[in-house]
Structure formats: C-alpha cells, structure tokens
Amino acid sequence: MKKVILLGALLLTLTACGQNTPTTSTDENKSNAQTNTTTTTAKNSQTNGKSSENTQNTTKSSASEKKVDALAELKKENPKTLLPTDIPRDENRALNIAMDKKKDSLAILYYIMDTPLVLNDQSLNQQTPFARYKMEQFTSKDAAAKAVNYQFDGGGHKVELGHNITAYSQGAAGSTYLNWKEGNWSILLRSSNIEGQDGTALAKEVVNYLEEALLPAPKNLGQITIDMTKSGYESNQVVWQAGKTVYTVAHEDTIPALKMAVSMNK
Known part of the structure; x- marks a missing residue:
C-alpha cells in the first residue's frame, strides 16, 4: 500500500x-x-x-x-530692351548684376565675383562694378543729342593712326588729347604726359579693332571717350543716339568697352 x-x-x-x-x-x-x-x-x-x-x-x-544666373534674370526682366550681349570679363568667375529700372531709363551695373548672386542682391552695394550700361529716352532728338556730348576738334598737329584715319593732337595741363572721327562717331582719347602714357599706341589699337568690328551706326551722333588718366568703368565710355534714345556702355578696359557696344549692333 x-x-x-x-x-x-x-x-x-x-x-x-x-x-x-x-x-x-x-x-x-x-x-x-x-x-x-x-x-x-x-x-x-x-x-x-x-x-x-x-x-x-x-x-x-x-x-x-x-543655378543662379543674373544675366538671364536681367534679360527676362527686359525682353524688348537692346542690351549688350558681350560683357568681356573673367569667365571663370561669376557675373553679378544690379539694375535700376524706371519709366524712361534703365541703368545696369556689372560686377565680377567668386559667388553668383541673384539680380539686385543687396550685398552688391558693398562691391565695385567693372562695367555699366544705361538707356535713356528723351522727349526730343535735340535733348538726346545734348546728352551724347559730342566732341570733335580738328585743331592741333596731325597724327596718322593707320587705315586712312588721321587724329588731331593737342596738349593741355600735362595731358595730350587725340581726337578723330569714324563715320558719325567722334573719338577723344586723353593720356598723361606726366605718367608717360602713350596715347598714340592705344589710339592705333582702337583703330585696328574698329577696322574689323562694327559699332552701332548712330542715327545721329556717337561719342567715344577714353581717359587713360582715370581708372574704373568711367574711364572708357561709348555713347550714341538713336532718335530720342541714348545708349551708354562703359568698361574699365578700352577694347572691352568697344566690344560691349559692338555686341549691340543690330
């Protein structure tokens, strides 16, 4: 159990x-x-x-x-305005642009920088432009002609620049002025005697370039002013009249200023 x-x-x-x-x-x-x-x-x-x-x-x-492209933005904003298509510069850097547009005028400043910026970026206020464009519309052809500030003086001694172009040389206050005409264009070049600048050599370079390239044909007057005693874009200015409209392009270097104008030849 x-x-x-x-x-x-x-x-x-x-x-x-x-x-x-x-x-x-x-x-x-x-x-x-x-x-x-x-x-x-x-x-x-x-x-x-x-x-x-x-x-x-x-x-x-x-x-x-x-991609930021200020030039494309500029063209988009002004599709019917005659603008330079060639702005000579260092192609390895960015082209930035500031624009001031009004009813009867358009002013553009061009900047060369390392970083591309949108059109009218505020930081451009602290930068120095290398080129400029301006378009102004006037109420009459006479008013437009005055704005061109055409200057030609056939006085002084003759200087042969080649291609059958004769300039007239005059000296004043340590400077030498060379003045010559090509069509409706008057070209005035100032050089410094004190600094030993060779205005004749640059004048011949201009004549040689214009022998191959065609500037816009002014319907009235055109003025090219080259000042070797200055620096910046104001030292090389190309201004011409098209009826009541006046165009101005400027560049810190002489031939590039001419190239800007040539690119606007319609």
Whole structure:
C-alpha cells in the first residue's frame, strides 16, 4: 500500500515537472520574440529616420545647387530692351548684376565675383562694378543729342593712326588729347604726359579693332571717350543716339568697352 502511494506521488511529481518545463520555454521565446521585434523596429525607425534625413539633405542640396544666373534674370526682366550681349570679363568667375529700372531709363551695373548672386542682391552695394550700361529716352532728338556730348576738334598737329584715319593732337595741363572721327562717331582719347602714357599706341589699337568690328551706326551722333588718366568703368565710355534714345556702355578696359557696344549692333 505504501509502495502504491509513493509511486503515485512520484508520478505526480514527474507530471508537474513535465508541465512546467515547456511553459518556461514558451515565456522565454515570447520574451526573445518581443526583444527581437523591438530591436528590428528600432533599427527600421533609425533607417527610416536616416532615409528621411537623406531626402531632406538631397532636397536642400538640389535647392542650393539651383543655378543662379543674373544675366538671364536681367534679360527676362527686359525682353524688348537692346542690351549688350558681350560683357568681356573673367569667365571663370561669376557675373553679378544690379539694375535700376524706371519709366524712361534703365541703368545696369556689372560686377565680377567668386559667388553668383541673384539680380539686385543687396550685398552688391558693398562691391565695385567693372562695367555699366544705361538707356535713356528723351522727349526730343535735340535733348538726346545734348546728352551724347559730342566732341570733335580738328585743331592741333596731325597724327596718322593707320587705315586712312588721321587724329588731331593737342596738349593741355600735362595731358595730350587725340581726337578723330569714324563715320558719325567722334573719338577723344586723353593720356598723361606726366605718367608717360602713350596715347598714340592705344589710339592705333582702337583703330585696328574698329577696322574689323562694327559699332552701332548712330542715327545721329556717337561719342567715344577714353581717359587713360582715370581708372574704373568711367574711364572708357561709348555713347550714341538713336532718335530720342541714348545708349551708354562703359568698361574699365578700352577694347572691352568697344566690344560691349559692338555686341549691340543690330
């Protein structure tokens, strides 16, 4: 009788052990499954976060890489205005532009910089322009003619510049003035005797260039003023009249100023 009782107790104990073992294993598996799920979710979340961040960075990069072209903006703003198509400069740097547009005039300043900027960027106020363009409309042809400030003086001694062009030379206050005509254009060149500037050499260079290139034909008058004693764009100015309209282009260098005007020859 005791053997039966002991045998029954042993069976009950074995049964209980057999039931508890798989239960413990299942709980651990569930715990491991939850841990794996949490880890996977966290990794996916991090991946998605990085993906979103990369997308945002790509968008920012695309926006920052969007080409800034002040010259294209200028043309878009003034589709019917005669503008220079050639602004000689260092092509490896950015051309930036400031524009002042009014009812009867358009003034443009050109800047050469390392960074491209939008048209009329405020930071251009602290920069120095290398070239200029201006268009003015007047109420009469006479008023426009006065604005050209045509100057020609055939006095003084003759200086042959080549290509059958004769200039007239006069000296005053340490300067030498060479004056000559080509068609309706008058060209006045000033050089400094004190600084030893060779105005004749530059005059011949101008004549040689104009022998190959055609300036706009002034419907009335045209004036080219070259001042070797100055620096900046005001030292080389090309001004001409087209009826009631007067165009002016200027560049810090002489031949580039002429090239700007030539590019406007319709």
